[in-house]
Amino acid sequence: MFREEDLTFERVERLNEDGVLLHDKKVVSDEQVLEMYQWMLKARLLDEKLLRMQRQGRIGTYAPYSGQEAAQIGSVFALEKSDWICPSYREHAGNMVHGMPLEQIILYAKGHLHGGRVPEDVNILPVQIIIAAQTLHAVGTAYAQKYRGEKHVSVSYFGDGATSQGDFHEALNFASVYQVPAIFFCQNNQYAISVPVEKQMASKSIAQKAVAYGMPGVQVDGNDVLAVYEVMKEAVERARNGEGPTLIEAVTYRLGPHTTSDDPTKYRSKENVEPWREVKDPLRRVRLYLENSNLWDVEKEKAFVQTFQDELDHMIDEIESKEKEFPKVEEAFEYVYQEKNAQLEEQQAEARRIREEGDWHE
Amino acid sequence: MSEITMIEAIRQAMTQEMERDSRVLILGEDVGRNGGVFRATDGLIDQFGEERVMDTPLAESAIIGTAVGMSLNGLRPIAEIQFLGFIYEAMDQVANQAARVRFRSTGRYHVPMVIRSPYGGGVRTPELHSDSLEALFSHTPGLKVVMPSNPYDAKGLLIAAIRDEDPVLFFEPMKLYRSTKQEVPDQLYEIPIGKAKVVREGNQATIVSWGPCVPMLEKLVDQYKKEGAHLELIDLRTVAPIDAETILESVEKTERLMIVHEAVKTNGIGAEVAALVSEKGVFSLSAPILRITGFDTPYPVGTIEDDWLPNEKRIKDAIQQLLSY
Ligand SMILES: Cc1ncc(C[n+]2csc(CCOP(=O)(O)OP(=O)(O)O)c2C)c(N)n1
Numbered sequence: 001m002f003r004e005e006d007l008t009f010e011r012v013e014r015l016n017e018d019g020v021l022l023h024d025k026k027v028v029s030d031e032q033v034l035e036m037y038q039w040m041l042k043a044r045l046l047d048e049k050l051l052r053m054q055r056q057g058r059i060g061t062y063a064p065y066s067g068q069e070a071a072q073i074g075s076v077f078a079l080e081k082s083d084w085i086c087p088s089y090r091e092h093a094g095n096m097v098h099g100m101p102l103e104q105i106i107l108y109a110k111g112h113l114h115g116g117r118v119p120e121d122v123n124i125l126p127v128q129i130i131i132a133a134q135t136l137h138a139v140g141t142a143y144a145q146k147y148r149g150e151k152h153v154s155v156s157y158f159g160d161g162a163t164s165q166g167d168f169h170e171a172l173n174f175a176s177v178y179q180v181p182a183i184f185f186c187q188n189n190q191y192a193i194s195v196p197v198e199k200q201m202a203s204k205s206i207a208q209k210a211v212a213y214g215m216p217g218v219q220v221d222g223n224d225v226l227a228v229y230e231v232m233k234e235a236v237e238r239a240r241n242g243e244g245p246t247l248i249e250a251v252t253y254r255l256g257p258h259t260t261s262d263d264p265t266k267y268r269s270k271e272n273v274e275p276w277r278e279v280k281d282p283l284r285r286v287r288l289y290l291e292n293s294n295l296w297d298v299e300k301e302k303a304f305v306q307t308f309q310d311e312l313d314h315m316i317d318e319i320e321s322k323e324k325e326f327p328k329v330e331e332a333f334e335y336v337y338q339e340k341n342a343q344l345e346e347q348q349a350e351a352r353r354i355r356e357e358g359d360w361h362e
Numbered sequence: 363m364s365e366i367t368m369i370e371a372i373r374q375a376m377t378q379e380m381e382r383d384s385r386v387l388i389l390g391e392d393v394g395r396n397g398g399v400f401r402a403t404d405g406l407i408d409q410f411g412e413e414r415v416m417d418t419p420l421a422e423s424a425i426i427g428t429a430v431g432m433s434l435n436g437l438r439p440i441a442e443i444q445f446l447g448f449i450y451e452a453m454d455q456v457a458n459q460a461a462r463v464r465f466r467s468t469g470r471y472h473v474p475m476v477i478r479s480p481y482g483g484g485v486r487t488p489e490l491h492s493d494s495l496e497a498l499f500s501h502t503p504g505l506k507v508v509m510p511s512n513p514y515d516a517k518g519l520l521i522a523a524i525r526d527e528d529p530v531l532f533f534e535p536m537k538l539y540r541s542t543k544q545e546v547p548d549q550l551y552e553i554p555i556g557k558a559k560v561v562r563e564g565n566q567a568t569i570v571s572w573g574p575c576v577p578m579l580e581k582l583v584d585q586y587k588k589e590g591a592h593l594e595l596i597d598l599r600t601v602a603p604i605d606a607e608t609i610l611e612s613v614e615k616t617e618r619l620m621i622v623h624e625a626v627k628t629n630g631i632g633a634e635v636a637a638l639v640s641e642k643g644v645f646s647l648s649a650p651i652l653r654i655t656g657f658d659t660p661y662p663v664g665t666i667e668d669d670w671l672p673n674e675k676r677i678k679d680a681i682q683q684l685l686s687y
Pocket residue numbers: 090129130131158159160161162163189191192193254258391420422444448451
């Protein structure tokens with residue numbers, strides 16, 4: 001008989017909440033730690049900015065990722081530019097590091113027709129709304145890599161809720177049957193909208209689900225950027241060497257609401273959130289480490305924040321000054337098929353005429 | 363009687379049916395502690411407990427498949443799909459399973475279940491939250507599809523859906539959840555599934571619609587009336603089955619027909635209504651049948667959705683055209 005009790009549980013940790021390294025073995029240089037921290041800080045500032053903009057009616061519904069920066073950025077740091085990312089909707093921090101331009105993130109948030117258009121040289125799939133659908137796309141893109149004999153890997157990012165979907169289980173099974181270079185990176189942020197992870201599943205961890213599919217499963221402190229980097233690096237190396245897929249569970253916490261339409265006070269208490277906002281915050285421990293190593297201080301932080309905020313504000317001003325020139329409805333007809341059929345041609349002309357003649361929504 | 367919104371009417375219908383019949387229960391994502399993302403089930407977990415208001419794991423196929431099993435064994439589940447665009451995940455359980463049980467077992471089994479789901483545009487949702495998918499299900503024998511446009515109908519139709527012996531899809535236009543209030547009786551009442559309602563009488567042209575377009579059309583028709591044009595407006599309320607009789611009677615009188623819906627045009631319910639009238643009422647017509655609908659693209663992003671949806675300008679142009687014959 002197989003029993004859950006027989007499994008051993010270990011959560012990989014490298015940097016404790018006081019910013020102290022738990023092991024001598026350091027797999028990244030201090031320069032890399034600094035670089036990771038700066039990305040995390042940028043990501044936090046972007047998230048806060050977008051949240052404010054939503055409250056001011058300047059962007060649509062928004063899903064904030066604050067609290068999950070270490071999980072996203074630590075893992076993307078272990079990738080090469082040519083590797084593939086199949087993200088959900090809460091992944092701007094990681095996407096940014098993998099080459100998604102900030103402008104693109106803002107256009108998406110603004111409901112611009114080109115919001116889902118990823119630059120040609122960036123291997124990130126469009127934001128996925130359907131929970132867990134992208135886990136299968138990681139299997140397919142990885143299969144294509146293996147088929148062509150390329151050494152790239154595919155990573156799918158998803159949440160704890162996604163592990164309840166059939167797609168997730170089918171993806172793990174396919175990936176291990178075909179031994180493709182895919183990594184399933186779960187950010188267990190404890191909630192799927194209002195449903196806590198204890199109600200999402202009766203199993204003790206998400207990582208253990210890998211066992212059923214005959215692949216390695218790893219649980220890591222998702223707020224510890226160094227630990228995340230390290231487990232991801234190992235998984236990527238295995239995948240590149242043809243040793244198959246890995247499931248990683250990064251235990252983290254969503255600090256904000258599920259989206260700007262959500263009221264988290266309905267399902268979790270302030271006491272529940274507080275520690276995650278303070279001692280467990282993923283930025284805090286890296287900052288402490290860097291300060292203790294004399295690589296960072298209050299002044300540097302201030303200057304960095306100012307520079308990035310100026311850059312961001314400038315970029316947003318640029319975009320907002322051109323809102324009147326955003327693509328119009330008729331352009332949407334261009335992206336349904338390679339070639340428009342007769343009905344689409346006719347409807348496109350009608351849509352243009354109505355828009356040009358109508359001042360009904362001015 | 364009390365003045366309530368559509369979301370309140372829906373909650374009231376479920377609450378009162380659950381009080382009346384212990385076989386009725388609710389399952390879905392975030393329907394319990396959170397009370398549903400639109401608060402349709404707010405407070406129900408406190409009144410009825412976790413056994414009857416189930417916060418399920420995140421899996422639409424499991425929600426519908428489990429509801430099928432429950433209804434096979436004596437319960438009357440109301441399953442919520444958080445947004446209609448997510449029902450594709452459960453397509454097999456809806457279209458191959460729920461829809462066919464009666465047929466496959468030649469009546470030995472049946473599934474008296476309801477699937478509730480918000481849909482419709484104009485509220486700047488993220489991608490895949492606004493699609494109108496009624497045609498998919500009306501193309502599936504064995505399913506009924508109900509689409510209310512106001513609080514009064516929503517309550518009466520939902521009660522009828524819960525009491526129906528067959529699977530009923532109950533689609534709720536999210537734009538109208540809180541847009542208006544209406545006098546709704548406090549007691550339980552049913553509105554029959556499959557009956558349309560003539561909401562404005564007129565003799566110059568017939569407009570057939572349902573769900574989110576109806577309030578806008580009511581306003582327009584009232585405006586035309588002031589200007590001396592008398593249009594008849596029919597709210598289908600149920601798109602499967604379609605109340606052909608009410609439509610044919612109206613077209614016989616007005617000789618002109620236009621169908622308005624948010625769903626994409628090709629092979630939509632509008633096409634079915636037009637075909638019905640072509641088969642059974644073509645000699646009443648003095649003008650071509652017009653359809654004003656969403657365009658044949660996936661539902662677009664927020665910055666262009668107002669130009670994509672059937673809007674006043676498009677509808678007025680079409681009315682002009684109809685009346686010119
Ligand atoms: C198929 C599908 N069902 C439901 C939803 C609605 N929904 C959006 S996010 C979400 C919760 C997802 O939780 P999780 O996978 O843990 O990711 P998180 O949002 O916490 O990052 C739900 C139910 C959806 N987008 N897609």
